Amino acid sequence: MDFPLLSKYGISCPKTEVAQTRMQALEAAERMGYPVALKISSAQVLHKTDRGGVILGLKNRDEAQKAYDLLIARFAQVKIDGVVVQKMAGKESVELIIGGKRDAQFGQLIMLGMGGIFVEVMRDVVFRVCPITKKDAQEMIHELRAYPILAGARGRKPVNQSALVDALVNASRLLEKENPAEFDINPLMADEKGCVAVDMRILR
Amino acid sequence: MFRPGSIAVIGASREPNKIGHVIVKNFIDGGFGGRIYPINPGAEEILGLRSYRSVLDIKEKVDSAVIAVPAAVVAGVLEECGKKGIRGVVLITGGFSEVGKGDEEKKIAAIAEKYGIALIGPNCMGVLNPATRVDSVFLPIYKLGRPRVGKIAFISQSGAVGGCIVDLAARVGIGMSKFVSYGNAAVINECDLLEYLANDKETEIIVVYLEGVKDGRRLLEVARKITPKKPVVVIKAGKSAAGAEAAKSHTGALAGAAEAYKAAFRQARMIEAETLEQLFDFAKIFDQPLPKGKRVGIITNGGGMGVLATDSLEEEKLALAALSDATNASLRLALPPYANVRNPLDIIGDADSHRYEIAINAMMKDENVDIIVLIILFQTAAIDSGVANIAIRASDLRQKPIIAVCTGGEYTEMHKRIMESYGVPTYASPSSAMRAVARFMEYAEHKKESRKKNK
Numbered sequence: 001m002d003f004p005l006l007s008k009y010g011i012s013c014p015k016t017e018v019a020q021t022r023m024q025a026l027e028a029a030e031r032m033g034y035p036v037a038l039k040i041s042s043a044q045v046l047h048k049t050d051r052g053g054v055i056l057g058l059k060n061r062d063e064a065q066k067a068y069d070l071l072i073a074r075f076a077q078v079k080i081d082g083v084v085v086q087k088m089a090g091k092e093s094v095e096l097i098i099g100g101k102r103d104a105q106f107g108q109l110i111m112l113g114m115g116g117i118f119v120e121v122m123r124d125v126v127f128r129v130c131p132i133t134k135k136d137a138q139e140m141i142h143e144l145r146a147y148p149i150l151a152g153a154r155g156r157k158p159v160n161q162s163a164l165v166d167a168l169v170n171a172s173r174l175l176e177k178e179n180p181a182e183f184d185i186n187p188l189m190a191d192e193k194g195c196v197a198v199d200m201r202i203l204r
Numbered sequence: 205m206f207r208p209g210s211i212a213v214i215g216a217s218r219e220p221n222k223i224g225h226v227i228v229k230n231f232i233d234g235g236f237g238g239r240i241y242p243i244n245p246g247a248e249e250i251l252g253l254r255s256y257r258s259v260l261d262i263k264e265k266v267d268s269a270v271i272a273v274p275a276a277v278v279a280g281v282l283e284e285c286g287k288k289g290i291r292g293v294v295l296i297t298g299g300f301s302e303v304g305k306g307d308e309e310k311k312i313a314a315i316a317e318k319y320g321i322a323l324i325g326p327n328c329m330g331v332l333n334p335a336t337r338v339d340s341v342f343l344p345i346y347k348l349g350r351p352r353v354g355k356i357a358f359i360s361q362s363g364a365v366g367g368c369i370v371d372l373a374a375r376v377g378i379g380m381s382k383f384v385s386y387g388n389a390a391v392i393n394e395c396d397l398l399e400y401l402a403n404d405k406e407t408e409i410i411v412v413y414l415e416g417v418k419d420g421r422r423l424l425e426v427a428r429k430i431t432p433k434k435p436v437v438v439i440k441a442g443k444s445a446a447g448a449e450a451a452k453s454h455t456g457a458l459a460g461a462a463e464a465y466k467a468a469f470r471q472a473r474m475i476e477a478e479t480l481e482q483l484f485d486f487a488k489i490f491d492q493p494l495p496k497g498k499r500v501g502i503i504t505n506g507g508g509m510g511v512l513a514t515d516s517l518e519e520e521k522l523a524l525a526a527l528s529d530a531t532n533a534s535l536r537l538a539l540p541p542y543a544n545v546r547n548p549l550d551i552i553g554d555a556d557s558h559r560y561e562i563a564i565n566a567m568m569k570d571e572n573v574d575i576i577v578l579i580i581l582f583q584t585a586a587i588d589s590g591v592a593n594i595a596i597r598a599s600d601l602r603q604k605p606i607i608a609v610c611t612g613g614e615y616t617e618m619h620k621r622i623m624e625s626y627g628v629p630t631y632a633s634p635s636s637a638m639r640a641v642a643r644f645m646e647y648a649e650h651k652k653e654s655r656k657k658n659k
Contacts, residue, residue, distance in 0.1 A: 099453065099456075103459065105417060106465075111455045119454055125458050127459060128467045139470075183453065186454055
């Protein structure tokens with residue numbers, strides 16, 4: 001995951017801090033607000049999730065404390081650099097995907113889609129040729145079939161559309177400059193406050 | 205190319221089944237006003253015209269040439285065209301890049317460039333200009349009809365599809381300003397043609413059949429500049445997801461060629477048709493004046509068709525016009541008491557031409573109505589040809605766009621053809637009509653916005 005790359009183009013990433021002690025971890029969690037995730041940070045642990053090095057959805061101080069202790073116990077045998085505390089998106093967030101692809105005829109394409117199961121099954125995605133303007137980005141959002149969900153259907157809080165427009169325009173700049181073969185921000189968690197790239201992948 | 209004073213047909217033949225014969229015959233029979241020079245090394249005269257061994261043997265100036273000789277001798281005759289000072293060439297001959305002979309094609313392109321020849325083809329069906337009767341399409345006129353003079357220019361990568369569309373346009377009464385089958389696009393490609401047509405005074409609507417382009421970016425940029433001036437309707441063939449199968453990411457797997465084209469069409473505000481039927485449906489509505497707003501007025505002599513039209517209207521997110529009080533009052537006075545005065549306006553199954561005239565006049569005057577959709581069921585006893593006349597007259601006013609929906613058999617088709625020939629777009633179903641209306645409205649909006657931006 002290359003958060004510095006996203007940050008360089010002004011795409012928000014989750015608040016992240018590295019803690020060396022339990023106290024530091026809890027203070028960090030408090031600062032950013034729950035829910036948080038704790039992740040082991042160690043050069044010796046490559047596939048963190050597979051080895052139980054990631055604990056998600058910690059809703060309060062008590063859960064965070066237990067998770068911290070569990071991680072330290074689980075990785076007692078390896079040299080660790082610390083524990084990463086990462087802010088997680090709230091329940092109200094909508095999972096989106098922003099992607100890119102280098103096309104032989106048109107150059108960089110940018111994609112916006114509904115994330116999670118929707119991208120796989122419903123293929124609710126919209127494309128544009130880069131670079132895009134703010135107006136293009138607005139149209140992309142409106143063209144999603146699931147647009148009413150973003151606009152706040154059934155008492156949901158509407159997603160912050162101007163933040164999403166910015167994310168799209170910034171991703172378009174990234175695609176133009178970096179010119180990757182393929183690119184995914186998946187998921188991009190969007191809520192009424194803004195949108196945050198939780199995971200990304202770039203194929204040069 | 206489109207209005208030459210003289211034309212050489214290289215590869216002209218006396219054999220009626222040869223392409224070179226058909227082309228000369230089409231120029232003669234079509235009524236081309238300029239000089240025609242058949243070129244054939246072995247013939248004295250063809251179809252009553254003196255034949256020459258080479259264009260270099262002609263004393264007079266020659267503006268344009270059609271080449272239909274075997275691929276092996278194309279380079280030689282093209283050189284001669286260059287030396288003769290011919291500036292426009294249509295190269296019908298196939299057997300170049302489409303069969304893997306890209307190098308041969310490059311050679312041809314280089315000769316064209318050396319002499320500054322605007323070359324269309326190779327591997328194409330030629331060009332048609334109904335106004336000047338330039339007709340290098342090598343299919344006989346009795347087999348492939350030629351459309352009347354109109355405002356639609358149509359360019360097609362495929363000769364076969366292009367030919368079918370030209371034939372259909374002629375049959376249903378749709379007019380064309382130009383037709384170009386540009387084949388392998390060795391020199392002149394779709395972007396060059398688009399730029400040409402953008403400035404062509406005879407063309408108001410551009411229709412494009414695409415299979416693939418070499419430079420998608422340029423297409424996007426060129427089309428983006430044209431659409432604020434003229435509508436461009438496009439159909440893209442070959443939408444299978446080639447290239448997407450090897451993808452490693454979500455986006456890669458979802459981004460096939462179809463998505464890229466769709467995105468580019470959308471950004472350039474081209475109007476994309478999914479089928480050949482839609483290509484016609486969308487193109488012909490632009491013959492009408494652009495609507496000022498999005499409110500649709502519907503007149504029908506069949507209640508059910510009105511309901512179907514309303515469903516399609518909602519599906520396309522169009523608005524049903526609310527008729528003004530004045531319109532309602534005047535219609536109540538003029539229509540029989542059993543007619544339900546609202547929109548869709550059902551003037552009942554016993555409506556005759558006169559009743560249509562009353563309803564059309566009322567909606568023409570009503571400021572709340574931006575476009576009139578006329579549903580005419582020609583099957584009823586009271587309807588006759590007069591109603592087509594009423595529709596044509598209303599369309600001729602060019603006050604407000606008006607289109608007709610007529611669903612039916614031979615009698616209906618006949619009247620559709622009459623209306624179409626006089627510029628009233630006709631549709632086979634309420635859904636196809638509303639789809640076209642929606643594209644029409646979107647384009648009108650785009651044009652309005654671009655005008656605002658330029659101020």
